[in-house]
Each structure stands twice: as C-alpha cells, then as structure tokens.
Amino acid sequence: MSTHPSTLAEWQALAASLTFETRAFVDDQFVDAVSGETFSSINPATGETLAEVASCDAADAELAVGHARAAFERGEWSRLAPGKRKAVLLKLADLMTAHKHELALLDTLDMGKPVTSSLGDMAGAIGCLRHQAESIDKLYGEVAPTGEESLGMVLREPLGVVASIVPWNFPLMMTAWKIAPALAAGNSVILKPSEKSPLSALRLAQLAKEAGLPRGVFQVLPGFGHTVGKALALSMDVDCLAFTGSTQVGKQLMQYAGESNLKRVYLECGGKSPNLVFADCKHLDAVAKHAAAAIFHNQGEVCIAGSRLLVENAIREQFVDKVLAAAERMQPGDPLDPSSFMGAIVDETQHRRILDYIRQGVEEGAQLRSGGQALERPGYFISPTVFDGVTPQMTIGREEIFGPVLAVFGFDSEEQAIAMANDSDYGLAAGLWSQDIDRIMRVTRRLQSGQVFVNNWAGGDQSMPFGGVKQSGNGRDKSHHSLAEYSSLKSVWISLEG
Template identity: 80%
Template sequence: MSAMHKVPESHADWQAMAGALRFETRAFINDAFVDASSGVTFETVNPATGDVLARVASCDAPEAEAAIRHARQAFNTGNWSRIAPSERKRALLRLADLMECHKHELALLDTLDMGKPVTSSMGDMAGAISCIRYNAETIDKLYGEVAPTGEDSLGMILREPLGVVASIVPWNFPLMMTAWKIGPALAAGNSVILKPSEKSPLSALRLAQLALEAGLPTGVFQVLPGYGHTVGQALALSMDVDCLSFTGSTQVGKLLMQFAGQSNLKRVYLECGGKSPNLVFADCKDLDAVATNAAAAIFHNQGEVCIAGSRLLVENSVRETFIEKVLEAAETMQPGDPLDPASFMGAIVDRTQYQSILDYIRRGVEEGAHLRVGGEATNEESGGLFIPPTVFDGVTPQMAIGREEVFGPVLSVFGFDTEEEAITMANDSQYGLAAGLWSQDIDRIMRVTRRLHSGQVYVNNWAGGDMTMPFGGVKQSGNGRDKSHHSLEEYSELKSVWMALT
C-alpha cells in the first residue's frame, strides 16, 4: 500500500505521506487550473523546517476579473442558483464525502503549510466536513413566509441567493474557515470565489479539485491564490461582487468596508480580531481541570486563534494557586514536530508572525509584567519557528500584551476581587469575539453571562459548540455570523411579493 493510501497513525506514517504529496499550485478559474497571467508566483514555506513546499500562482486583478465574469455568468445561467435546493444538497453532500475520503491528505496540507499539529488539523477536517454536510442538509428545510393579509391580497416573503460572493479566509484554520464561508454561500445558491491566505493556499486548491470531481457546475466555485493587496483588493473593489465575507485582522476588515463603500455597497461580513477574557471564580470545584482548559484555550494552535483565551482573569483568593496549576499544564503543551501526533503545539506560521510574537514578549518584560515561563524561541536546530507556552503575571490593561492581539502562545494573567471588577475588566477591550466563565454559582453565571460584551460566552468550557451555534463577534471583532442557519440567511436576499387578488 502506498503512503498516500495508508491511514497514517504514527509520526513515521505522516512523514511518509508528506514525502509522497504532490501539490496543485495553479489558480482554479472556470473549471480549469491556470497560471497567473503575469507568470508571477510566491513561495509557500513549511514553518516547521524552513523548506519551500511549492511556488504558487500569484493572482491579481486580471484573474479576479475573469473569475468574477465566470461567476456572474454561472449565476445568471441558473444551473446552480435556480435549481431545486435538494439538487444543491446532493452535490454538496458529494463534496463532503470526497473530503471525508481525502481527509488525511487535506489535514496534512494544512499542517505542512501553516505549522499546526496534524492532530489539530484532523480535528479541523472533521469540522469542515460537518459544516458542508450541515449546510447541505439545511438548505432544503428552510421555508419562506406568507404575510398575514386580507382576502384581497397575498403577501409572500422569499429568500433568494445574492449572486457572486467573494470569501477571503485566514491562514490559521485554512480549510475549516473555508468551509464556514463557502458552505452556506454555495448552499444558498450563490457563485463563490475563494481567496485563501497566501500563507496557506494548498488545501484550498486541493478542495477545488474535489469540487470539480463532485460535479459543481462550471464557474460556481473558483479559487484565486494571491495577496490581499492585489487579488483580494480587486475582489473587494469590484462592482460585480455582491457580498464579501472575511476572517482576519480588524485593520484589514476596516479596509474592506471602505472598499465596499467605494464600489457598490456590497454586503460585508467580518470576523476580525479578539482579545478574549477567561474569567475564573474561586468557587470552581476542580481548579486542576479548569487550569488545563485555561492553558489549552491560549496554547492550542500555537495561540494563533481568533478566540484564544489570551486574558486570564482569576479571583485573587486563588490566583497564585491557579497560576501554578496553569504552569504545570503548560509544561505538557510544548511545541514539537507538527507531523508527530504527540505534539500539542506546532510551528508559528511564518517569520513575520514569529518576530511579532517575540516583540510582544519583549515589550511585556519592558513594561513591567512578570514573565513566569517561556518567552524565548525553542527548537531552533530544526530550522523551524517555535515559541513555547509563555505566561505573564501582573499584567495591566495598559500594557501591550494586555490589550493588543498577540496571536501567539502568550497568556496574560490579571487578578480581581469582586464580580463587578471582573466584568469591568473583561469588557475593557475594543474586541468582543469570545469570553469564558468558570463558576459553580448558577446565579452568578446568569448575571455575568448577560453582562459580558461578547458574541459568544463559554460557560465551564472553552470553545464549545457545534454547527448549530452561530460564531462571530461584536465591537471591533466584526459583524455577521458563521455557522448555524443564521449564516445561510446572510448569503440570501429577502424579496417581498405583494399580490392583489380579484
């Protein structure tokens, strides 16, 4: 059995599969894989080794214009936008089945491309496949409405697809975020143009091959690898893109909203930055378990997570005891070879992000925070970019590590004495993506949950939920929601039809 067809279980199995991989590196436009018209490419690098994986087509305005033209033509033709929802359902279920068949390969592509542990990538694949299936199964179960009228009129409220949707996805969860965007957009009947991050384009291009095999109509799904300031900007400024869906930084999200205003007032849905508070009250029964969860909330995926629990707020009466337990948990979460199933953390995505994290750590020390563990690069002999779990105590909201999104394995610990103080501190942020709350007091849970300014609150867990739960933020963490049937609503338009009856 070849390495590509064997189910990988060990470190050696994943290494063998990685050696047998072949990468698609061209853009996918109108059911064809093509080079960028300029001939320009960019390198995608394995951050765990520093090795160049491939040179990928770097798309720009000409490719965006071509993809938009084909997407609009496909939408107007109606062989996807106007077919019965049950037919779209069957096609998307075929795509999900193909993703299931190739889940190890897809997971490996994300691991090689952006450095996350392969066990984490496998979890992402399960989420991506579940997302496509959920939206496929949901689309033929959503009904329109009939307005209450007199006998001389009939009022109908219909939902119709928007048209051409451009999805710009991040590098930290490449294929899972892709599924969150394209699943509901395709299910609703739109034509979708996907721009993966230039830091992690390989799984998106493999997905394009699977979409072709699944039989999605020509022009309905296209993939344009490239940079945000080139092909991404061209999509955002287009007068013929009806909706722009983005996950990434708040700074870029604001820029995309400006582009929408400068062009055609396209809908813009943004899931942006976060600096999520994780509140731990002294009445928790099992502080050991809570500490392990608090550590995982920031160190999972190397801390490169929009909802990372990067601000740990602990009641002062148990603060020092709890920090010690967090440090013990962190010791078990050290970075290692992403291809080793035993590794909890992998490599930082690229040198720019790696240096940014180290700069934040340096600033934390300079501003007076107490560095309890970590803080320096590790595993440098591998040629990769590794930073261990890093914990600061004595952090104040004025410090950079206490208010800015580090997007790395850096935990800032704060103390509080009262519930009111904890709520005030938690809400003292420009962001509002997620929050955690650990307590056994149900009255407190209900009070605090309602007062936290956040798109989602995790009570006695971190990052819980499934496809039935909306995901998104408030304040400068963005707008709109991924997941659940609410995401399908965002990719459709309401049409009111009023009939006069004689």
C-alpha cells in the first residue's frame, strides 16, 4: 500500500486501510456524545455507511464552551507570546503536510469530491495555516498622536471563545480558513463540522493535540445544526460565531446572536455568481474551458460557482458550443480515480434537490443543451448540465442550486450585462472576461460583489480576503483582514502629567 498514492488502485488500497475517529474531541479527550447518540456518515459514491459518528447536542456544547472559557482564562494560549503560538501552528501545518493524503482521502470518502480536488484543498488548508501563523508576530499595535502629557495606545486582544460552523463542500479547507486566524489571534475555538463531512475534522483534532495546542483551546463537536450548532449560537459564553453555509441558516444564526449575548457573527453565505464574457475577449476555447470549470468543479457544490454565464450575443452561439464541448470532458467518475474531474453529489437529499431544479428549468422554458440526468450507477452522480436561453425571472437563474447546473444568459450591451449581473440577492463573486482595460475598470467597479475575477475564475492566494456583500454575508476569510475579525480593539490612554 502506497502512502503517496497516485493511481485508482493505490487510493482504493489506502481507503481500505483507514480507521475513523468518530467521537467528539472535548477538553483534549475523545469522548462519546453525552446522550450516546450517533449519526451515519455516508460515502456518496456508493451510498454505503462509512461510520457512526457521535451526535453532539446542547449538553455537549455547554461542556465544550465551559472548557474553552477555562482555557482562555488560564492564558496558556491566549496570553502566550505570538511567536510561540506561531511555532505550534506551524508544527500543526507540518503534521497536516505529512498526513495530507490521508486527510484528502477522508474528505473524498465523506463528501464525494475527486481526490485530486481534495489534495488541492489540503494545499489550501495548509497554506492558510502557515500564512496566519506567520502573520501573528508581524502585526503591530498603534500609538496615537498625542502631546507630551499623554500616551495613547491601541491594542489588539483575542475575543475569547469562537465557535466555527463549517460546510461540507470543502471540509478541511473551510475549517482552516476559520480556525487558523482565530487560533492565531489567541482565541479558544470550538469547531462544528457539517454532519455530512465530519471525519477530517476529527482527524485534525488528533493532529492539533500532537502539535501541542493546550487543553481546551481546540475542540470538535460533530452533530447537526439544529442541535449543537444552535446551542453554540445561543450560548451566552461564546464571543464570536463564524459560519460558512446557506443564507437561510446565516440569518437564523444572526437571530440567535441577538437573542443571546450579541456575539459577533461573521457570515459567508450563498452565491449566484455571474460570469460575464464580452465579445472582445480572446482565446474563446480557453475561456470556455474556464467557464465550464467555474460551475462544474467540485460538482458545482461551490459557493462562488460561476452558475450564471452572461455572454454577449455577438459570440453567444459559438461560445456556448465551446462550453458544451468542454463540459462533455468533465463527466463525473469514481472520486478515487485521479483522472475524474467531477465526483459524487454529497448525499441523496442534495441529489434530489438538484434534479428538482433541473426539472423546473425545463418546465419554465429554458433550453436544456446538455446533461440533466442522474447517472445509472450506485451513489449520487449527476452529469454536467447546461441551460441556454435563461431569463432573470426563471428559478434556475435566481436561486442557488449548489450543483452542476449552468444557466446561460445573453446580453447586447455593457449596461445590460451589469444590470443582469447585479440583479441578484447575492454578491459573493463575479467574473469578467475582456481585453478592453477601460471596460474592465468600469465594469469591475460597478459589479456588486465582494470579489471580481478578471480574465480568470477564482484566482487569488492567502493575501486576498474572501467574502461577499448583500445576502452573501459580511465575513472575510484569508489575509490579515480575517485576523482582525478574531480580535478586539482596546484603547489605552495614559496620563503622563505629574
């Protein structure tokens, strides 16, 4: 069995050798849920059960919050010198690197994404941890401009207890985006992974303990949003709630924060991202491949998926043909096969939801150009689906489907393209393809989006903040900006007179 697999057979062999940690991680120990309840973790590529995982609820949340608060007050982490916190987090990054194939495989087995995509996620997760670790001893406080009689200082301090609720589509990468800056800033962190993909988070807890994170500083509570997630959101002793997921749930979490202690709430929610292609763009074949990958990567289960393709009518017919040709080469396959571009939909519920949207698109008059059906094989697979002739009034043109369904719109002018792009409740990401620098600057500034990708899709690195506007949320992951979210400002005014 290879510990660095590169073929389907080697990945299958590694999968067969795995054992899963299924208990919650509370106060430095793996424990059953207080209730003793469990839930099934399902492999969506086969429909078979991987493991029975501890199903935490309010009782577990109360225990974990208590331990997190105690750890924060002890100061072993919260008052530790930034350079020493950095060393621990860098050791965790090293351990993740050493176990990256295992971690990638856990995410692939748990939620169905291709293993090559999971390996890419591991690189992103490890890079995030290293970036935040390296930042914490390089950010300075402030000294206010005063006269000689006073000294004004602005200090940054950790918030206290942070609850991170992460989604299933990029399990460990989204986890890193949330916990890395929160831990780097000196907080105690309670992680609630999705019940659809808890296994890599529990393995991460083992590595965090090995790296030397003090007792109670990092805890993992698997379970459901309406039980343990709600309890964390309502806790009077949680200081910050960081969430990535649906807009509907994000709104509920904000209500819970208001009903409890007005904890900070940072949300990264849904998207229906427009991808604008103007007739002056070059290399249409390459752009079409990017446009297809923007929606079909990760089976379309991506918050920033380029699900609305807006194409200037002068090139629309030929461009859509090129997108169709690219989509044909992106058919789903075995997630353990390194050659598979797409894998399985995360579970039966999401599989059924996507097919319902496809049926609705046909009923509302959109032109189904390709795909639109489930694959006849075990598990939950849907072929890349392209609808042309979509209008802004159609359901598939407005609602987030979170699946491999592309809606193509046509436009005739720059003004029309901007209006169509902004005609959405969401504002997480937008793409723009053009060779006209004047147009690029005009359109970029007018797009109502937290991120704009020009002549690329989903570009950027750890130096760039990630987040949206409107009902896509208010939080920012990655970069120094996320470190700021997990700390509070303290103003200190010192009188120097006699």
